[in-house]
Amino acid sequence: MRILVIGNGGREHAIIAKLAQSSRVTKIYCAPGNAGTAQLAENVAIGVSDQEKLAQFAIEQSIDLTVVGPEVPLLEGMVDRFEELNLAIFGPSKAAATIEGSKTFAKEMMQKYNIPTSKYQVFTDSKEALAYVRNEGAPIVIKADGLAAGKGVVVAQTLAEAELAIIESMDKKVFGDAGNQVVIEECLFGQEVSLMAFVEGKNVAPMVISQDHKAVFDGDKGPNTGGMGTYSPVPQIADEIIQQAIDTIIYPMVDAFGQEGIYYKGVLYAGLMITEDGPKVIEFNARFGDPETQVVLPRLKTDLVDVLLAVAEGRLSELEIQWSDQAAVCVVMTSPGYPGSYPNGLEIHFPEQVGQHTIVIHAGTKEQDGKIVTAGGRVLGVTSLGTSIEESQQRAYETVKQIKFDGAHYRKDIASKAIQ
Ligand code: AMP
Ligand code: GLY
Numbered sequence: 472m473r474i475l476v477i478g479n480g481g482r483e484h485a486i487i488a489k490l491a492q493s494s495r496v497t498k499i500y501c502a503p504g505n506a507g508t509a510q511l512a513e514n515v516a517i518g519v520s521d522q523e524k525l526a527q528f529a530i531e532q533s534i535d536l537t538v539v540g541p542e543v544p545l546l547e548g549m550v551d552r553f554e555e556l557n558l559a560i561f562g563p564s565k566a567a568a569t570i571e572g573s574k575t576f577a578k579e580m581m582q583k584y585n586i587p588t589s590k591y592q593v594f595t596d597s598k599e600a601l602a603y604v605r606n607e608g609a610p611i612v613i614k615a616d617g618l619a620a621g622k623g624v625v626v627a628q629t630l631a632e633a634e635l636a637i638i639e640s641m642d643k644k645v646f647g648d649a650g651n652q653v654v655i656e657e658c659l660f661g662q663e664v665s666l667m668a669f670v671e672g673k674n675v676a677p678m679v680i681s682q683d684h685k686a687v688f689d690g691d692k693g694p695n696t697g698g699m700g701t702y703s704p705v706p707q708i709a710d711e712i713i714q715q716a717i718d719t720i721i722y723p724m725v726d727a728f729g730q731e732g733i734y735y736k737g738v739l740y741a742g743l744m745i746t747e748d749g750p751k752v753i754e755f756n757a758r759f760g761d762p763e764t765q766v767v768l769p770r771l772k773t774d775l776v777d778v779l780l781a782v783a784e785g786r787l788s789e790l791e792i793q794w795s796d797q798a799a800v801c802v803v804m805t806s807p808g809y810p811g812s813y814p815n816g817l818e819i820h821f822p823e824q825v826g827q828h829t830i831v832i833h834a835g836t837k838e839q840d841g842k843i844v845t846a847g848g849r850v851l852g853v854t855s856l857g858t859s860i861e862e863s864q865q866r867a868y869e870t871v872k873q874i875k876f877d878g879a880h881y882r883k884d885i886a887s888k889a890i891q
Contacts, residue, residue, distance in 0.1 A: 507833025
């Protein structure tokens, strides 16, 4: 099998690391990739939005399966285009991916099909939005409707913060057109859990759960990021609660797509808050989470190629997917200043060797003059496996401490909620 993975983040490196373990895989390409994917795949210098060039490449290189990592190409209709050309591809169509691309669409679907989520209102006029928050008070959550790389959400603790978020998104347009419309939501309290499932039509295979750490600093302080680290399993969340989430959120959502005439194929990711009233949806994504993938895929025992092909070819119901009992922890290392502005091109120094249970997943890295340098906000994610979360956590931090670049930042408390 010849596989093309589209993307250049940690998620794509983690997908490739798993694919590389499959005896069915003969060659992996990554477009455009990073310095880590280059170690296992051949990087191809085509951007994720260059649909026609990517399709051309897939045809010329006789690619058997293309796997789309990020949301942007999904929302640009990459899957629709490949399927027009009869090219096998893993990921949802543009229409299906709208569940991630428009928070308003996602909220309307949840409301229509009674899927538990927070109370909300949608605004296109900033004066009305301001009047609404002044009436509701804080804490309250302000979300840019469109894609904003995980940064379009402000959980405002004070009214002043809420007002500022509205003005920045709607009047100052810091997210461009993605913030012209905002969704304002009731603030939910509880622990967050990421629940991803392989979905094909009405067939669903839930993955093991994980927990991300969105805030940039220890103790969940500071602004939100794309994700500072993850672990799986999440032992403090009871199995019954997860089953409840699968039954009241994942299946009804898959059913809702069916009723709306939308064929969903790929990964459906539900970001959940486990509240006192049970699990509620914070957001849906139409792809693998990043850095959730870094801890979930290492626990997959079934050949990933078999799973992806079963989804792409509409045979998911025939497959029994197996997961290991091992624990995985991923600690993300970021550039200084992230999620604000940060420098690129800082040389990264790696230890000679890392333990056999650890893998250094690259995100924002590239090779420059024979050196590996930083090339993004989230630079690396060190993932370790172990028999317990404590063991995996200890192994991951052991390696993190040996990786050096100027101003490297990481949280020191990834997975600590599971251990306390
Ligand atoms: P989102 O991009 O919608 O996943 O939001 C990013 C992060 O903001 C989430 O992971 C939560 O930590 C936080 N968040 C979003 N919506 C809410 C909400 N309604 N209540 C509390 N926190 C939220
Ligand atoms: N880690 C959150 C996401 O992938 O959206």
